[in-house]
Amino acid sequence: MELDARKRKVLEAIIIDYIATAEPVGSRTIARKYDLGVSPATVRNEMADLEELGFIEQPHTSAGRVPSDAGYRYYVDCIMERTVLAKEAKSLIEQSYQTKMKQIEELIQLSLKILSSMTSYTSLVVAPHFGKSTLQLIQLMQVEPGKALIIIVTNGGRIENRIIDIPEAVTKTDLEIVSAVLNEKFKGIAVKDWDKIILKAVQSQLLGQHKVFSLALEFLDSLLCDETEDKVYLSGALNILNQPEFKDISKVKNILELLENEDVVSSMLKDEGQGGIQVKIGTENKHDSIKECSIITATYKLDGKTFGTIGLLGPTRMQYAQAMSILEFLTENLSISLKRL
Amino acid sequence: MELDARKRKVLEAIIIDYIATAEPVGSRTIARKYDLGVSPATVRNEMADLEELGFIEQPHTSAGRVPSDAGYRYYVDCIMERTVLAKEAKSLIEQSYQTKMKQIEELIQLSLKILSSMTSYTSLVVAPHFGKSTLQLIQLMQVEPGKALIIIVTNGGRIENRIIDIPEAVTKTDLEIVSAVLNEKFKGIAVKDWDKIILKAVQSQLLGQHKVFSLALEFLDSLLCDETEDKVYLSGALNILNQPEFKDISKVKNILELLENEDVVSSMLKDEGQGGIQVKIGTENKHDSIKECSIITATYKLDGKTFGTIGLLGPTRMQYAQAMSILEFLTENLSISLKRL
DNA sequence: TGTTAGCACTCTCCTTAGTTGAGTGCTAAT
DNA sequence: ATTAGCACTCAACTAAGGAGAGTGCTAACA
Numbered sequence: 203m204e205l206d207a208r209k210r211k212v213l214e215a216i217i218i219d220y221i222a223t224a225e226p227v228g229s230r231t232i233a234r235k236y237d238l239g240v241s242p243a244t245v246r247n248e249m250a251d252l253e254e255l256g257f258i259e260q261p262h263t264s265a266g267r268v269p270s271d272a273g274y275r276y277y278v279d280c281i282m283e284r285t286v287l288a289k290e291a292k293s294l295i296e297q298s299y300q301t302k303m304k305q306i307e308e309l310i311q312l313s314l315k316i317l318s319s320m321t322s323y324t325s326l327v328v329a330p331h332f333g334k335s336t337l338q339l340i341q342l343m344q345v346e347p348g349k350a351l352i353i354i355v356t357n358g359g360r361i362e363n364r365i366i367d368i369p370e371a372v373t374k375t376d377l378e379i380v381s382a383v384l385n386e387k388f389k390g391i392a393v394k395d396w397d398k399i400i401l402k403a404v405q406s407q408l409l410g411q412h413k414v415f416s417l418a419l420e421f422l423d424s425l426l427c428d429e430t431e432d433k434v435y436l437s438g439a440l441n442i443l444n445q446p447e448f449k450d451i452s453k454v455k456n457i458l459e460l461l462e463n464e465d466v467v468s469s470m471l472k473d474e475g476q477g478g479i480q481v482k483i484g485t486e487n488k489h490d491s492i493k494e495c496s497i498i499t500a501t502y503k504l505d506g507k508t509f510g511t512i513g514l515l516g517p518t519r520m521q522y523a524q525a526m527s528i529l530e531f532l533t534e535n536l537s538i539s540l541k542r543l
Numbered sequence: 544m545e546l547d548a549r550k551r552k553v554l555e556a557i558i559i560d561y562i563a564t565a566e567p568v569g570s571r572t573i574a575r576k577y578d579l580g581v582s583p584a585t586v587r588n589e590m591a592d593l594e595e596l597g598f599i600e601q602p603h604t605s606a607g608r609v610p611s612d613a614g615y616r617y618y619v620d621c622i623m624e625r626t627v628l629a630k631e632a633k634s635l636i637e638q639s640y641q642t643k644m645k646q647i648e649e650l651i652q653l654s655l656k657i658l659s660s661m662t663s664y665t666s667l668v669v670a671p672h673f674g675k676s677t678l679q680l681i682q683l684m685q686v687e688p689g690k691a692l693i694i695i696v697t698n699g700g701r702i703e704n705r706i707i708d709i710p711e712a713v714t715k716t717d718l719e720i721v722s723a724v725l726n727e728k729f730k731g732i733a734v735k736d737w738d739k740i741i742l743k744a745v746q747s748q749l750l751g752q753h754k755v756f757s758l759a760l761e762f763l764d765s766l767l768c769d770e771t772e773d774k775v776y777l778s779g780a781l782n783i784l785n786q787p788e789f790k791d792i793s794k795v796k797n798i799l800e801l802l803e804n805e806d807v808v809s810s811m812l813k814d815e816g817q818g819g820i821q822v823k824i825g826t827e828n829k830h831d832s833i834k835e836c837s838i839i840t841a842t843y844k845l846d847g848k849t850f851g852t853i854g855l856l857g858p859t860r861m862q863y864a865q866a867m868s869i870l871e872f873l874t875e876n877l878s879i880s881l882k883r884l
Numbered sequence: 885t886g887t888t889a890g891c892a893c894t895c896t897c898c899t900t901a902g903t904t905g906a907g908t909g910c911t912a913a914t
Numbered sequence: 915a916t917t918a919g920c921a922c923t924c925a926a927c928t929a930a931g932g933a934g935a936g937t938g939c940t941a942a943c944a
Contacts, residue, residue, distance in 0.1 A: 226935095226936090228935070228936055228937085229936075229937080230935085230936080240887075240888090241887070241888050241889080242888090242936095243887070243888050243889070243890095244886085244887055244888070246936090246937070246938075247886095247887085247938095249937090250937095250938080260936095260937085261896095262894085262895060262896070263893090263894050263895055263896095263936085263937065263938095264893085264894050264895045264896070264934090264935065264936050264937060265895080265896075265935080265936070265937090266935080266936065266937090305705075305706070338686050338687060339684065339685075339686050339692065341682075341684055343680065343682055344680075345679050345680050345696050346679060351680065351694075351696055351702070353692075353694060353704070355686050355692055355706070359706055361692070361704050361706075363694070363702050363704070364646075365646070365696070365700055365702075440796065440799050440800060440803070443792060443795070443796045443799075449792055451784060451790055451792055451795070454784070454792070454795075455781065455784045458781055458784075459781060462781070567906095567907090569906070569907055569908085570907075570908080571906085571907080581916075581917090582916070582917050582918080583907095583917090584916075584917050584918070584919095585915085585916060585917070587907090587908070587909075588909095588915095588916085590908090591908090591909080601907095601908085602925095603923085603924060603925065604907085604908065604909095604922090604923050604924055604925095605905090605906065605907050605908060605922085605923050605924045605925070606906080606907070606908090606924080606925075607906080607907065607908090
């Protein structure tokens with residue numbers, strides 16, 4: 203759909219003003235504040251056209267106009283120019299990533315904090331499927347007679363552990379043998395590729411030797427089941443409370459409840475499609491409680507492969523240009539930092 | 544302070560009714576619903592006395608009465624009888640603890656979920672000071688050349704780990720030697736007793752032998768510093784949104800922000816004093832944002848010693864009797880389950 | 885033909901005034 | 915000591931009357 207230059211300018215003005223004020227925008231305001239060099243009457247005519255095209259709406263007859271979801275969509279796709287981040291903002295992000303971090307989780311948490319504090323929106327991460335990681339180390343050790351600690355380390359510094367009961371007769375040496383065998387079998391292999399068949403095969407092959415093998419394999423198996431779900435992190439959820447559109451407590455409640463449900467958040471973010479920065483505006487979201495929200499998502503990489511999704515949730519009246527720029531720049535930095543781990 | 548029987552009955556009726564309805568209670572309601580066998584006029588006289596004593600208040604002249612913090616206090620201390628939990632409630636709790644759990648954290652999270660779902664209040668735990676735990680196992684292992692994983696296990700199944708950089712020259716055997724020495728030095732000792740002096744002593748004693756020692760000790764030292772803070776868990780924070788007294792979004796915001804601050808939550812709960820069940824009502828709380836809330840706390844034990852605090856946060860208009868009973872019963876069960884770990 | 889001034893019209897928001905009803909405190913009778 | 919009766923108070927609701935912002939339409943203008 204092509205709009206002539208003036209209509210674009212009017213639509214842009216309405217959106218920018220509404221994003222800033224959260225108040226319906228009138229023709230006078232536009233004519234004055236955004237010098238289009240035409241009278242309010244002309245603007246009114248343009249507005250009538252824009253309304254017919256579905257880009258703006260009137261809350262009631264005598265109110266100004268408010269952008270519709272379609273309006274925001276057109277703005278994001280065809281009008282908006284990505285903000286060039288101020289040097290200070292860039293160096294703020296870069297410096298935050300300077301601190302040494304040893305765990306992938308810390309990096310993610312840091313990124314979320316930066317994002318939500320810079321944008322005042324809620325930031326979300328759906329962290330990598332455990333299955334995509336490769337195993338770096340698996341080790342069993344005795345904690346006390348009858349109890350062993352089993353620990354695995356994957357690339358990116360993710361660590362999982364559990365204490366398991368073992369027969370009292372099992373010695374440290376036994377545990378070391380088991381560790382050695384498991385390491386040999388699984389090291390360097392992506393967790394998702396330990397599929398049940400391999401696990402079973404190893405299990406039957408080794409079952410005769412030690413009960414411990416089967417317990418360890420049980421743990422690995424449970425990881426496969428439990429950790430098939432993505433892990434969800436979020437930060438700045440309370441920022442929602444600052445938005446005037448959510449002064450109504452029941453809306454807030456619905457959204458916060460949605461955010462507590464990891465599956466839902468995960469499905470909200472994961473719709474990557476192309477990669478790059480994605481924007482979902484208002485009703486483009488599936489879940490009812492966030493039909494007045496927009497979500498901007500980006501993906502980050504580890505070992506060259508797309509790993510997780512990071513997103514920003516705000517009202518449809520969102521600072522798209524700025525938020526997208528920040529998210530883009532931050533995602534780059536995050537990917538670089540992950541590489542260094 | 545002694546109240547005569549009828550005043551106590553009137554106060555109790557007011558509190559029970561207000562807890563149930565969140566509406567100011569009038570004399571007529573009391574005379575009718577809670578059969579005291581007297582007329583509203585008599586009740587009015589009693590109410591005037593109770594108001595003078597500071598146990599109830601009038602929001603405005605022509606409204607009914609509302610309990611004051613002092614009123615709740617008197618109710619909790621002198622009038623209320625602890626609810627006897629229904630069998631179903633008890634067995635619900637007991638059954639929840641039947642599932643096998645291997646980590647102290649899982650148990651805590653479970654307890655919180657039970658609490659907040661049974662009471663509809665927000666439940667909180669301030670988890671044991673790391674320093675109180677004793678070390679069960681410390682182990683270093685190589686992840687890849689130049690990187691080692693250091694892991695410690697304390698009683699109660701708490702596990703901490705970190706990946707540290709080590710000189711490439713360090714071999715697996717070196718790491719095992721270091722592990723062995725550290726185990727020997729620290730095993731069975733409470734973390735808080737690894738004070739800096741001992742750490743330093745060990746450090747200077749061993750520094751000559753391996754760089755790894757000093758790195759490992761650095762980790763232990765950082766645990767001492769970082770983990771002096773208590774760990775805070777919470778569940779059901781959104782339950783606050785259901786209370787009519789918090790329909791005002793700014794109050795909710797203040798409270799939720801308070802709950803995000805771990806130090807504050809920790810200071811809110813830790814005021815154990817005697818042990819047993821403690822109640823802090825309204826303005827008895829130090830923090831302004833929860834001056835309209837009450838907190839019920841209890842402590843749970845591990846190895847016979849008081850370990851952590853578990854609490855319930857709700858409006859001052861709280862189901863004290865029921866909440867206290869649930870909390871008490873659950874705390875017992877939690878302590879028993881911890882023993883089994 | 886596109887732009888603009890003018891104007892009547894609409895509709896929300898705010899204020900004011902009146903009404904209702906719950907609940908009190910006081911007084912006098914029991 | 916208790917209670918019935920009554921006048922009084924005050925929040926909450928309703929209705930009515932501006933005020934103001936903004937529109938759409940028409941007619942004049944470049």
